[in-house]
Amino acid sequence: MSYVDKYLTEVKTITEQIDHAVIERMIEIILNIRRNNGRLFFLGVGGGAGNASHAVNDFRKIAGIESSLSLAQDGIPAALAAYDYNGVILTTPSLVAQELTIRTLEIVKEIVTRENTAKSLNPPDVVRLRANIRRLLQAESPPAGVLRGLLQIELKSLTHNARSSPCTAALNEVMAKTNHQSTVIVISNQNHDAEALAFNLQALTIKGNAVISV
Secondary structure, three states: OOHHHHHHHHHHHHHHOOOHHHHHHHHHHHHHHHHOOOEEEEOOOOHHHHHHHHHHHHHHHHHOOEEEEEOOOOOOOEEEEEEEOOEEEEEOOOEOHHHHHHHHHHHHHHOOOOOOOOOOOOOOOHHHHHHHHHHHHOOOOHHHHHHHHHHHHHHHHHHHHHHOOHHHHHHHHHHHHOOOOOEEEEEOOOOOOHHHHHHHHHHHHHHOOEEEEO
């Protein structure tokens, strides 16, 4: 038997063992994700990280699935901060890609989500808000003083909400376990924590951290 014959025979043997029902079920799950405007995540490790990156682009462009993302890239240490409405689920120190994938899969089913949650407005631009307050401090007109006061109230409210958010608790925990060279991956449903994320991401960026929110 030639090499080509042997190769094709092995391919045929393997494909005949694939459970067609499982494939049909996977297709239905992916269709439901698209129908519900959901999000599909890929976890790639080592050589699989490249495959995951390609799959992300294919599902975005061809399948029309919104915001797919590859979390684990080969050779890039990352820490994990996972939380939901109720509090912190898991935080880790910096992990290699294989460990990151395993820990992520362990906690995915524990994240509490709420169906039909109203979408929040775009998260506040904390950097711009603080810059506007600084500029208004230099103005002497009464209208400028009133506007500055309103912006300071907004910043105070953001600060208070951020401090009491599970997002802040999770990020504080993970930062105590890692260093500024690590990439922090934040797993959340990105609605209830929009303000807290905006506030904390600015602080982490100033400290030199790279943060990926999913």
